[in-house]
Amino acid sequence: MRPAADMKDFRRDLxxxxxxxxxxxxxxxxxxxxxxxxxxxxxxxxxxxxQLWNGEGRLEGWVYAMTRNLWVDEVRKRKVCGGGSMxxxxxxxxxxxxxxxxxxxxxxxLQKMILSMPEGLASAFLLVNVDGYSYREAADILGIxxxxxxxxxxxxxxxxxxxxxxxxxxxx
Amino acid sequence: xxxxxxxxxxxxxxxxxDGELPEAEKSELDALLARDEKARALLQTLRxxxxxxxxxxxxxxxxxxxxxxxxxxxQGPGIxxxxxxxxxxxxxxxxxxxxxxxxAASVVLxxxxxxxxxxxxxxxxxxVPGPEAAERPWVQEIADYHRIYxxxxxxxxxxxxxxxxxxxxxxxxxxxxxxxxxxxxxKGLTFEGARLLVANGKPVAQLVYxxxxxxxxxxxxxxxxxxxxxxxxxxxIRGDLSLVTWQKDKASFVLIGPSSDPALQDIAQTAAAVI
Numbered sequence: 001m002r003p004a005a006d007m008k009d010f011r012r013d014l015x016x017x018x019x020x021x022x023x024x025x026x027x028x029x030x031x032x033x034x035x036x037x038x039x040x041x042x043x044x045x046x047x048x049x050x051q052l053w054n055g056e057g058r059l060e061g062w063v064y065a066m067t068r069n070l071w072v073d074e075v076r077k078r079k080v081c082g083g084g085s086m087x088x089x090x091x092x093x094x095x096x097x098x099x100x101x102x103x104x105x106x107x108x109x110l111q112k113m114i115l116s117m118p119e120g121l122a123s124a125f126l127l128v129n130v131d132g133y134s135y136r137e138a139a140d141i142l143g144i145x146x147x148x149x150x151x152x153x154x155x156x157x158x159x160x161x162x163x164x165x166x167x168x169x170x171x172x
Numbered sequence: 173x174x175x176x177x178x179x180x181x182x183x184x185x186x187x188x189x190d191g192e193l194p195e196a197e198k199s200e201l202d203a204l205l206a207r208d209e210k211a212r213a214l215l216q217t218l219r220x221x222x223x224x225x226x227x228x229x230x231x232x233x234x235x236x237x238x239x240x241x242x243x244x245x246x247q248g249p250g251i252x253x254x255x256x257x258x259x260x261x262x263x264x265x266x267x268x269x270x271x272x273x274x275x276a277a278s279v280v281l282x283x284x285x286x287x288x289x290x291x292x293x294x295x296x297x298x299x300v301p302g303p304e305a306a307e308r309p310w311v312q313e314i315a316d317y318h319r320i321y322x323x324x325x326x327x328x329x330x331x332x333x334x335x336x337x338x339x340x341x342x343x344x345x346x347x348x349x350x351x352x353x354x355x356x357x358x359k360g361l362t363f364e365g366a367r368l369l370v371a372n373g374k375p376v377a378q379l380v381y382x383x384x385x386x387x388x389x390x391x392x393x394x395x396x397x398x399x400x401x402x403x404x405x406x407x408x409i410r411g412d413l414s415l416v417t418w419q420k421d422k423a424s425f426v427l428i429g430p431s432s433d434p435a436l437q438d439i440a441q442t443a444a445a446v447i
Binding site for chain 2: 011012014015016017018019020022023026036039040043047110111113114125126128129130134135146147150151153154156157158159160161162163164167
């Protein structure tokens with residue numbers, strides 16, 4: 001059991017991470033409501049298991065991995081409830097098809113563009129390009145091989161470059 | 173380090189950008205880039221995609237964090253955040269459903285209130301304030317002020333930030349607390365100006381800040397003796413607002429801002445160190 005003061009610090013650190021946790025959750029769920037629920041569950045789990053956090057490395061990475069695991073469970077649950085119609089994105093080596101337009105409802109145009117990327121791309125890009133994790137670390141968080149992180153990252157960059165081009169044309 | 177020989181060039185160049193290649197492969201790609209214009213163009217495209225993605229992901233951090241989630245983590249369990257989100261995209265639909273109910277409820281309450289008032293008014297002629305009125309904490313009054321002033325578009329402050337020296341002199345003499353206006357720009361807050369308020373019958377200085385999303389924050393302080401220990405920060409949430417209080421010398425301070433802001437305590441500590 002953590003001392004009360006440590007627990008307070010842990011909670012404070014967790015609150016400070018919320019915007020980043022929510023952003024990561026959005027790359028997994030690509031739906032704001034699902035992302036909020038997922039972050040809530042991840043934080044509850046992190047608090048419950050805070051004694052397991054040894055203070056080494058990045059707390060966000062630890063909670064990211066928890067978030068990803070919870071999302072895998074959720075996807076599996078939905079798959080069962082939905083009669084197996086839902087694709088388990090984390091068992092699929094190939095990327096799934098473009099998500100429906102209804103799912104890309106979030107915030108501004110740039111965010112919509114990001115959330116409209118095929119599943120798996122945004123998470124890999126976020127972890128490596130934005131948060132600065134190595135391929136190995138990102139692979140551990142996402143539960144996929146480092147080679148898959150590498151290929152998803154290059155695909156994400158090309159997609160984003162194409163979006164940039166479309167965005168520039170639209171503005172012109 | 174990743175072995176990428178035999179993989180598509182865009183994958184290899186992407187790993188090259190991330191510094192994930194062994195030295196031998198990096199040298200090989202350096203040589204390729206030196207002689208091959210298409211390879212250079214592809215590298216440029218990948219880099220442009222990276223920069224564009226970074227910008228887009230930065231925008232995600234400015235979205236409101238679910239209010240109840242912040243509360244639950246700060247204060248422990250007992251709240252069910254799933255039923256108390258920060259409303260964003262769904263707000264118009266929710267309003268459309270809620271307003272007719274509110275209007276109907278208002279009519280009923282007006283009727284009940286009128287009837288009750290008539291009955292009570294015939295038996296009670298005087299109102300004596302209860303002890304709770306005198307004991308009302310000053311931060312509650314500050315929260316009430318904040319809810320009103322934070323909505324002011326054109327008259328947010330009495331004295332604008334451009335008259336910083338005037339603000340320091342004026343408020344120090346009015347409140348009896350010497351201070352410096354904290355520069356909170358590293359925390360993303362721009363100083364807008366100041367007001368003089370009154371709480372519990374004492375003057376209160378209010379320094380007003382705005383973040384890049386337009387949210388209003390304020391540091392308020394009054395001369396006071398307090399039971400709070402110096403350098404101890406205490407955070408409480410009152411509805412949509414969060415208040416971080418602390419004591420320094422002979423003054424009580426409070427930072428007030430949206431309770432959905434996860435960095436409020438951090439901002440308070442920064443302000444306390446320099447004010």
